[in-house]
Amino acid sequence: GQNIDQPTEMTATEGAIVQINCTYQTSGFNGLFWYQQHAGEAPTFLSYNVLDGLEEKGRFSSFLSRSKGYSYLLLKELQMKDSASYLCSLNQAGTALIFGKGTTLSVSS
Amino acid sequence: EPEVTQTPSHQVTQMGQEVILHCVPISNHLYFYWYRQILGQKVEFLVSFYNNEISEKSEIFDDQFSVERPDGSNFTLKIRSTKLEDSAMYFCASSYTGEGNQPQHFGDGTRLSIL
Numbered sequence: 538g539q540n541i542d543q544p545t546e547m548t549a550t551e552g553a554i555v556q557i558n559c560t561y562q563t564s565g566f567n568g569l570f571w572y573q574q575h576a577g578e579a580p581t582f583l584s585y586n587v588l589d590g591l592e593e594k595g596r597f598s599s600f601l602s603r604s605k606g607y608s609y610l611l612l613k614e615l616q617m618k619d620s621a622s623y624l625c626s627l628n629q630a631g632t633a634l635i636f637g638k639g640t641t642l643s644v645s646s
Numbered sequence: 647e648p649e650v651t652q653t654p655s656h657q658v659t660q661m662g663q664e665v666i667l668h669c670v671p672i673s674n675h676l677y678f679y680w681y682r683q684i685l686g687q688k689v690e691f692l693v694s695f696y697n698n699e700i701s702e703k704s705e706i707f708d709d710q711f712s713v714e715r716p717d718g719s720n721f722t723l724k725i726r727s728t729k730l731e732d733s734a735m736y737f738c739a740s741s742y743t744g745e746g747n748q749p750q751h752f753g754d755g756t757r758l759s760i761l
Binding site: 567578579582585624626629630632634636637 | 681689701744750754
């Protein structure tokens with residue numbers, strides 16, 4: 538199986554930049570995906586990486602290093618509405634997405 | 647923007663009863679999925695479906711579960727003889743292809759409560 542590890546909780550202030558890390562132990566995968574999930578709501582797709590490097594989408598960027606087994610989600614210009622859980626997930630083979638437990642981010646003013 | 651829609655938003659069922667959860671995937675998507683999330687736990691894959699067949703399923707998806715595409719727009723999850731531990735949020739998702747670099751788009755979920 539695969540292990541996906543993320544910090545359980547993080548806190549930050551409005552306007553700041555936060556980096557949410559994700560490490561995994563798997564021999565290979567097709568893509569790594571980041572989702573945002575507000576409490577009681579559906580996961581919403583944010584970003585994905587197939588190749589090593591940085592993918593930028595507005596205030597959100599995601600980075601992947603396959604050799605280091607490591608990804609991060611970077612959130613810039615934090616807003617209160619960014620308070621949510623951020624889920625790192627892998628498509629290792631086939632069609633299934635395997636999720637980490639998620640990182641709960643609390644943004645304060 | 648097109649979205650995945652799920653009904654009902656909340657389903658309460660007596661233990662031992664059968665329940666059917668409904669989903670309408672995004673119209674031009676070809677792959678459909680069911681995931682579940684027990685309260686406070688991570689999202690878990692149940693099953694994927696393509697071309698009217700199960701493409702992949704997890705260990706959770708045992709004989710108690712079945713999926714169906716009864717018409718050109720709906721995709722259902724049936725849970726027979728429900729148990730207390732089936733209480734969870736059930737998410738339907740869809741993607742245009744099943745390739746591993748394609749994002750899956752999730753519906754708002756059905757909260758299933760087994761009494």
